[in-house]
Amino acid sequence: MMSPNTTLFRVDADDPARSLAEALANAGQQEESTELLLDFTGVRRVDTASVRALSGVADTAAARSIKLTARAVTVEVYKVLKLAGLADRMAFM
Amino acid sequence: MEKDPEKLTEERKALLDELVARARIAAAVFTQYTQDDVDRIVKPMVIAGLENAQTLARMAVEETRLGLLEDKAIKNMVATEFVFNYVKDKRTVGIIREYPEKNLAEVAEPIGVILSLLPITNPTSTALFKCIMAVKTRNCMIFSAHPRAARCSYEAARVMAETAVKHGAPEGFITWIDEPTLADTAYLMRHPDVRMIDATGGPAMVTAAYSSGKPALGVGAGNTPVYIERSADIEMAVVDIITSKTFDNGTICASEQTVVIDDEIYDMVIERFAALGCHICNEGEVALLSRTVIDPATGMMHPRAVGQRAVDIAKVVGMPVAPHTKLLIAPIRGVGRDHPLSAEKLFPVLSVIRARSTQEALRLCTDVIHNGGTGHTAVVFSDDDEVINTFGETINAGRIIVNSPGSIGALGGVYNDMVPTFSFGCGTGGGNSTIDNVNIYHYLNIKRMARRTQAHMWFRVPNQIYFNKNAVENLREFPSSATVIVSNPSLEKLGLVEIVRRHLPPGTHVHVLTIPDREPDRATVVAGAQTLAAFKADQIVALGGGSVIDAAKIMKLLYESPEADLDELSAPFLDLRKRVVEYPSAEARANRARLIAISTTSGTGTEVTPFAVMLDDGGTRKITLADYSLAPDIAIVDPQFVMGLPPGITADTGIDCLVHALEAGVSIFASPYTDALALQAVRLVFRYLPVAFEHPDNEEARAQMHNAACIAGIAFSNASVGVNHALAHAFGARFGVAHGRANALMLPHVIAYNAAVPTKFMPSPNSRAYVAHKKYAVTADLLGLGGDGVDGKVRVLIAAVEDLLDRLKIPRSIAALGISEEAFRAAMPDLVKAAFDDPSWRSNPRMPLLSELEELFWSAWRGRGEEKTADANAEAKG
Numbered sequence: 001m002m003s004p005n006t007t008l009f010r011v012d013a014d015d016p017a018r019s020l021a022e023a024l025a026n027a028g029q030q031e032e033s034t035e036l037l038l039d040f041t042g043v044r045r046v047d048t049a050s051v052r053a054l055s056g057v058a059d060t061a062a063a064r065s066i067k068l069t070a071r072a073v074t075v076e077v078y079k080v081l082k083l084a085g086l087a088d089r090m091a092f093m
Numbered sequence: 094m095e096k097d098p099e100k101l102t103e104e105r106k107a108l109l110d111e112l113v114a115r116a117r118i119a120a121a122v123f124t125q126y127t128q129d130d131v132d133r134i135v136k137p138m139v140i141a142g143l144e145n146a147q148t149l150a151r152m153a154v155e156e157t158r159l160g161l162l163e164d165k166a167i168k169n170m171v172a173t174e175f176v177f178n179y180v181k182d183k184r185t186v187g188i189i190r191e192y193p194e195k196n197l198a199e200v201a202e203p204i205g206v207i208l209s210l211l212p213i214t215n216p217t218s219t220a221l222f223k224c225i226m227a228v229k230t231r232n233c234m235i236f237s238a239h240p241r242a243a244r245c246s247y248e249a250a251r252v253m254a255e256t257a258v259k260h261g262a263p264e265g266f267i268t269w270i271d272e273p274t275l276a277d278t279a280y281l282m283r284h285p286d287v288r289m290i291d292a293t294g295g296p297a298m299v300t301a302a303y304s305s306g307k308p309a310l311g312v313g314a315g316n317t318p319v320y321i322e323r324s325a326d327i328e329m330a331v332v333d334i335i336t337s338k339t340f341d342n343g344t345i346c347a348s349e350q351t352v353v354i355d356d357e358i359y360d361m362v363i364e365r366f367a368a369l370g371c372h373i374c375n376e377g378e379v380a381l382l383s384r385t386v387i388d389p390a391t392g393m394m395h396p397r398a399v400g401q402r403a404v405d406i407a408k409v410v411g412m413p414v415a416p417h418t419k420l421l422i423a424p425i426r427g428v429g430r431d432h433p434l435s436a437e438k439l440f441p442v443l444s445v446i447r448a449r450s451t452q453e454a455l456r457l458c459t460d461v462i463h464n465g466g467t468g469h470t471a472v473v474f475s476d477d478d479e480v481i482n483t484f485g486e487t488i489n490a491g492r493i494i495v496n497s498p499g500s501i502g503a504l505g506g507v508y509n510d511m512v513p514t515f516s517f518g519c520g521t522g523g524g525n526s527t528i529d530n531v532n533i534y535h536y537l538n539i540k541r542m543a544r545r546t547q548a549h550m551w552f553r554v555p556n557q558i559y560f561n562k563n564a565v566e567n568l569r570e571f572p573s574s575a576t577v578i579v580s581n582p583s584l585e586k587l588g589l590v591e592i593v594r595r596h597l598p599p600g601t602h603v604h605v606l607t608i609p610d611r612e613p614d615r616a617t618v619v620a621g622a623q624t625l626a627a628f629k630a631d632q633i634v635a636l637g638g639g640s641v642i643d644a645a646k647i648m649k650l651l652y653e654s655p656e657a658d659l660d661e662l663s664a665p666f667l668d669l670r671k672r673v674v675e676y677p678s679a680e681a682r683a684n685r686a687r688l689i690a691i692s693t694t695s696g697t698g699t700e701v702t703p704f705a706v707m708l709d710d711g712g713t714r715k716i717t718l719a720d721y722s723l724a725p726d727i728a729i730v731d732p733q734f735v736m737g738l739p740p741g742i743t744a745d746t747g748i749d750c751l752v753h754a755l756e757a758g759v760s761i762f763a764s765p766y767t768d769a770l771a772l773q774a775v776r777l778v779f780r781y782l783p784v785a786f787e788h789p790d791n792e793e794a795r796a797q798m799h800n801a802a803c804i805a806g807i808a809f810s811n812a813s814v815g816v817n818h819a820l821a822h823a824f825g826a827r828f829g830v831a832h833g834r835a836n837a838l839m840l841p842h843v844i845a846y847n848a849a850v851p852t853k854f855m856p857s858p859n860s861r862a863y864v865a866h867k868k869y870a871v872t873a874d875l876l877g878l879g880g881d882g883v884d885g886k887v888r889v890l891i892a893a894v895e896d897l898l899d900r901l902k903i904p905r906s907i908a909a910l911g912i913s914e915e916a917f918r919a920a921m922p923d924l925v926k927a928a929f930d931d932p933s934w935r936s937n938p939r940m941p942l943l944s945e946l947e948e949l950f951w952s953a954w955r956g957r958g959e960e961k962t963a964d965a966n967a968e969a970k971g
Contacts, residue, residue, distance in 0.1 A: 045125045048264045051118045076125050083121035083205065 006035040013042030020053035027060045036061055038090075041072040051084050058089040069093060098280035109280055113206060115265040116233040117286045120205040122263040123231040128186040134228050134260045135177065141256040142173035142221045142249075149217040149252070152245035157213055159400025164341035168218035168515075169249075175506040175513040176225055185229050185533055188542075196544035201537045203231040205288040208281045210302070212294045214344040214400065214439060215515055216242035217249040219293055222515040224253035224267055230536040235287070236269040237278045239294065247271075282307060291536075293516045303524065310535055312516050313523030315346040316437040316466025317499050318458035320484060321362055322451065322475035323355040329496065330474035331365040334443070337498030339419050343440045344400045347470040347492065347503030347517060351428065351435055351444040353457045359447045363422070371420040371443075372403070378412050379423045379434065385410040386442055387433035393465075394438050403441040428460035437465050451480060455487050462488055468519030468528055472499040491518055491528035505530050547859050548670075552766040552811050553721060555701050560730035560800060562792070567729065568596040571687065573632035575602045577625055579645040580636040581610040584693060589734055593636050593691065604628050612715075612832075613644035614708045615659070622651035625686065632687045635725070636734070638746070639697030639832065642690045643705040646723045650705075653682040659707075663716040667935055676720040690725035693734045695785070695798040696746025696833055698753055698806020700728040708826065715826040717932060724810070730803045732796040740786050743798075744901035745833030747782040750774060750802040751894075752836040756815035757808035758872065759847055759865040760936040761857035768868075770808040772875055777801035779876055779893070783900050815937035816928075817843040820949055823927035827920055828912060837903045838910075841891050842952040844869060848887040851939040865938040895957045906956025917954050924950055 009026065012019035020038075027036055036057070046054075061068040068090040073081070081087040101109075150165035184190070190199040207227070211219050216238060227234045238246035247269050254267035270277050278298070282290055282305035290309040292302035299311035321330050338349045354362050367373050374382065386398040386406060398406055403421050407414040414421070421442045428435040434444045448454035462471055471490035475481050485493045494502035497509065505511035512530040520528030527535060559567040576597055580590050585607055594603055606624050608617050625633065625648055635645030650657055654677035666672030690700035699705075703724040709716050738746075754774035757767050777797050784794035817839050825835035848866040870886035873879075878893050880886035904910055907917065928934070928946045941949075 046122065048115075048118050048122050051122060055118075079124055080121040083124060084118050 005033055006037050007033040008037045008039060010039045010041070011043050013044070016040075016043050016046050017049035017053055020050050020057060024053055024056045024060060027057055027064070027066065033066055035067040035069060038068070038070045039072055040070055040074070040077060043072075043077060044074060046077055046080055051080065051086065054081070054086055055084070058086060062089070067091065096275040096279060098276050098283065101276050101280055105277070106280065109270070109277060109284070112235055112268050112270065113281065113284050113286045116206045116235055116268055119263040119266040120203065120231075120233040123233065123266060124203060126186065126231055128184060130261060131186060131228055131231060132181070134257050134262050135180070135225060137260050138225060138228060138253050138256045139173045139177040141252050142225075143170055145249075145252050146170045146173070149221075149245060149249050152248055153217045153242065156245045157216065157242045157400070159214060160341040160344045165217065168215060168341060169221055171504060171507065171513065172218040172222040172515055173225065175504075176222055179506060179513050180225065180229050180533055183229075183533060185537060186231065189539070196546045198542040198544075200540040200542050201230070202540050204536060204538060205232065206286055207232050207234045207289045207291050207536070208278075208284075208287045209234045209236050209291040210278065210294040210298050211236055211238040211242065211246045213239035213242045214346070215341075216246040219515045220246045220249035221253060223291065224250060224257070226533060226536050227267060228257055228262060229533050232536055233263075233266040233268075234291070235281060236267070237273045237281065238269065240273060243271075243273060291516070291531075299524070309526065310516070310518075310531055311525050312531065313467075313469060313519035313525050314437060314465055315348075315350070315469035315517070315519075316461055316464055317347060317350050317470045317472060317490075318461035318466075318488070319349045319352040319472040319499065320454050320458050320474070321352060321354045321358065322454070322473065322477060322480050323357045324476040324480070325358070325474035326476065326496070327358060327361055327365060331362060331369060333474075333496075333498040335366070335369055335371065335419055337500045337502070338443050339403075339441050340498075340500050342400045342402055343438065343500075345500035345504070346437070346439065348439070348500035349443060349472060350437055350466070351425070351446060351457075351461045353446050353448050353454045353461070355451070355454060356447055356449050363424075363445065366420070366422050370415075370418060371422050372407070372414040372418045374412075374421055374423045378421075379425065381410055381412060382421065382423055382442060383433040386438065386440065387436055389433070392430050392433060392436060394436060394440070398438070398440045398442075401440050406440060406442065428457060428464055435461060435464055451483075455484065458484070458488055462490060466490075466519075466523075468521070468523035468525065469517060470494060470499055470503045472497075472502070489520070489522045491520055492530070503530075545858060550762070550764050550859065552764065553703075553724075554807055554810075555724055555728050556726055558701065558728045558730060558803065560803065561796060562732055564729050564731040565592060565596050565691065565733070568593065568634070568689065569598050571632065571689065571727070572598055573601050573687070575604070575628055575630050576632040576634060577628055577630040578603060578605045578634045578636060579621065579641055579648065580605065580607055581641055582607050583610050584637055584641075587737065589693060590636060592733075593634055597634075601632075604630075608641065608644055610640070612640045612706065612708050613647065614712060618644055618647040618651060618707060621645070621648035622655070625649070625652040626655075626684070630686050632689065634689045634691065636691045636693060638692065638694035639699045639706070642692065642697070642699040642725070643707065645688060645690070646699075646705040646725070647707060647718065649686055649688050650677075650718070650723060652686060653677070653684045655683060659716070659718070662720075663718055665930060666932060669719060676722050679722070687727070688725045689727040689729065691729040691731065691734060692799070692802065694738060694742060694746040695735050695795070695802040696749035698750065698802050698809065700725055700730065701803055701806040702810045704810075706822070713826060714927070715822050717822070719932065728803060730799050732792065732799045735795050735799055736790065736792070738789065740789065740902075743786050743789065744782075744903055745831050745837065746802070747778060747785065747798055747833070748837040748840065748898070748901065748903065749833035750798070750805045751778045751782070751897075752817050752821075752840055753805040753809040753814060754778065754801075755840070755844065755869075755872070756817055756937075757805065757812040759868050759938050760809075760812040760815055761855055761860055761938055762812045762936050763868075764812065767808045767812040770804050771812070772872065774801045774805035774808060775872055776875055777804070779897065783897065786901050813936035814933045815843070816846070816934040816939070816941050816946075816949070818933035819928045819931035819937075819941075820946065820953070822931050822933065823924045824907070824950070824953075826927065827924055828910070830910065834903065837898055837901075838907055838953045839949065840898070841895050841957045842949050844887070844891050844894065846945070846949060847937070847939050848884075849939075852942055852945065853940040855938055855940040857938075860938075863938065898957065905958060907954040908956060912954070914954070917950075921947060921950065
C-alpha cells in the first residue's frame, strides 16, 4: 500500500537510463514526498548510465531524507545494484 | 619517483577513486551479459587488434627503445589471433562445464575490478591479451603501464576498449591511469573495490602485488636453462635457439639464457652457432660482458642492455663483431654469482656451458633455474624420451619446452598445444599463486555446483543356501579331496560332527578340528590356519554357532593369505567402500578352500554374513573383520542341528536375530531389498521364537527360527547393523556376557533412542528424510500391534519387544546380572570408548554422541520397563 506521500516513478524498460535521469530531476523537485518508489517492471537489464543515474537518485533521496524503494526488480538487476553498492541504499519490494 | 601512496594529493586520490568507481559500475553491469553477448564483443576486438598490430608494434619500439618492430607485430598477432583461437569456443559465462556422471557443474563468476600491470618488454601484446581476457570473463581492468611504455600500452587498450564498447561492452570496463606513478599503483593495489591484482611486470611490482593483501596473479622472472643432450638434432636445436633468443631481441622472459651442452657434441654445437651468424666470445670478451651487461652491484642484467640488438651491445661494450651478428655466445664455467652471465639476460647474449654427463647437465640446469628463474621455463633438446622425462621431473619449471624454441614455445599455441598466454605463472617456487600459462580460468571464480549423488548400493547373497530338515545331505554335491571340519567338543559329543562326516562324498579325506567352545581368539585362528595348511584343505566345513563359523572364516583368510595382517584388516573405517585397508584379492591367495557353514544356533546368521568377530588382547577386546571375501561359499540351514538347543541359548540367539533384523531395517544402508528380508525375519521371530523357547521339540518353530536367522543375516550383510551392536560388543567383551544376551539388554532402549529426534543426524546421501521411527511403526503394523500414530506404534513395538524378552526370561537389566553400579561406573569410560570405536554404529540412522552412548548404557543397566526416550521424541515434535 502506497502512502499518500509516495511518488511512484516507472522506469522505462526500453530506456532505463533516460527515465532514471528524469527520476533524478524529479526527486529534486518533490517537496511533499517522503518516499520515492521506482517501478522496474519490465526492466530486464541496466547499463552503466542507468546505474550512475540511479546512484544520483539515491544521493538526492538521501540528501532530502526521502525513502527510496524499488519494486519488481529482477534478480539480475538486483545483483548489479548489489555489486555497484546501491542495493544497500534502497528498499526493495 | 614517489612510491608512497599516502603522499598522493587529495585531488589525485579522488581521480583514482573515480576510476575505480566507474570500473565497479561497469563490472556490476557486466554480470548481466550472456555468453553470446561477450562472444559477440570479443571477435571484433580481435580483428581490431590484428589490424593495429604493426602500428602498435611501431609505437612500442619507438617509445620503449626495446625489441624489434617485426617481432613485436608478430607478438601482437599471437596475442589476438592465437588467443582468440583458444578462447573462442570456451564457455566463460554461466555453467561452463558439466560432469553429469558426477552430478557436478562448474559455474563462472566474474572477479570484478582487476588492477592489471603491464610490462615494458611486451607492452602492447600484453595489453591486447588482457583486454580479450577481460571481456571474455566479464571483468573490468584498470591498467597501470610501465612509465616508459604507457603511451603504446594505453593505445592498445584504447583500440580494444573502443571496439568493445562499440559492440556492446559496458562503458568504462577498461580504464587506465594516465601518467602512472608507483604511488598511484600502490594506492590502487590497496583500494577496497579492487578485487584482484594481475601483475605482469618486474619483480618489485610482483612483490608489491602479493604484499598488498589482495588476491594476486603475480608472475615471476625467468632464467631459462637449455639442455642439448647428445642424441639431439643439433641443427634443429641451434636454429630454434637462435630463433627464440633473438625474437624481439630476447625480451620474452621465457627466452633461453644458458645452454648446457653434452661434452661429446659441444664443439659441433658451438661450430653451428658460429656458422649461423653468432659470435663466439673469447675469455676476454666473456669477462668484458660479465662486467658490463650484468650490474656487478646486483648481479642482475643491466636495464640498458634489455631488448637491444647483439651488434649494438657489442658496440657499446667495445667488442668488435661482424655486422648482422645475431647472438653473442658466452662460454662460462659455472653457475651463480661468481659467473655473472649465468643470470637472466633479456637481450641476445647467450651463455653456454659444457657438461661431462647427463647427471652433470641436469645439475647445471637445476642451478640455472634456481638462479632467479624457479618455476618459469626450461628447454630440452633430445631424442631420448628417458632423458626428456628425467629433465621434466627434475627441473622446476611451469613450462618444459621439448625440442622447440623456449620463448615462442612458452607463449603456447605456436610450437605446441599449451594455452596461449602473455603471463607466465611460476608457482610457489617463483613466489606465485599459479604455475600455469595464465588464461581465462585464472580470471574467473569457478564455482562448483554439486548435486546430490546417491551412493551405489549392493545386494549380495551367498552362492547357495540349502534349507529345511536334512539339508545337510547336499554336502554330497561338493567333491573334496581334503576337508577339515571345524567344530567344538560339545557338538562332537552330541554326534553332530559325525552327521556331517557321514554326508561328505565318499573318499573325502576328513580331519576334524575342534576348538574351544567360546569366541575365538588369535591363538585359535592362527593354529587353525596352520592345521588347514598342514592338511592342504580344499574344503572347510564350519559346524557350530557364531564362534565356530567366525573362527573358520578367519582361519580360511589366514590359510589362503598367510601374509594377511589381522590388526591392519580390522582397522576402523567409516564406509566399507572407501576404507583404507584392502583384503587380499582372490587372485593373490596362496591357497583356495571352499567354506561351507552349517549353523547350530538360530541367531547369528553368520553362515551367510561377511563378518567375523574374534577376541583379542587377552579377551578384553572384540575385533570385527568385514569383507565379502569372508562370507561362506555355501550355507546349510538344517534345523536338525538346532533341535537340542537349550532354552537360554535359544532365547539369546533368537533375540540376536531380531536385533539384526530391526537394525538392518532402520540402517542408513537399508534398501527395498533388505527391508523385505528384515521385516520377514522380525515376523518369524515374533511368531516362532516363543514357541521354540517353550517347546524345544517343535520342529516347525525350530525350522522357521533357523530360516529367520539366515534371512536376517542376509539383510544385515547388505544393510549392516547399528548402535545396538556397538553397545553389545563393548559390554559383552567387558563383562563376559553372551552376544545375544548383551544385544537383548540394549534393544528396547535403542529402539526408543532411534525413534527419537536425533541430536545429530547421520550423514546419508541415500536418505531423503529421517525415517527410523516410521520404519519401526511399519514393523508394528506388520506384527498387528496397533498403536496410534507413529509414536504410538513405536511405543507398542517397544512394549512387544519387552514382553518377548520377559517371555524368554531374559533379565530385565544389566544390574540384574549382578553387575553393581560401582563396577559399571568404573567401566563406563572404556565401554563408551569401545562402543564408539566399534564400526557397527556407522550405519545407525542416528549418530550417537559419546554422552548418548553412556546414557544408553545406563538405561540398559537400570533396565527395561521405565519410560523411554520416545516420549522425549513426542515432546520434541511438539
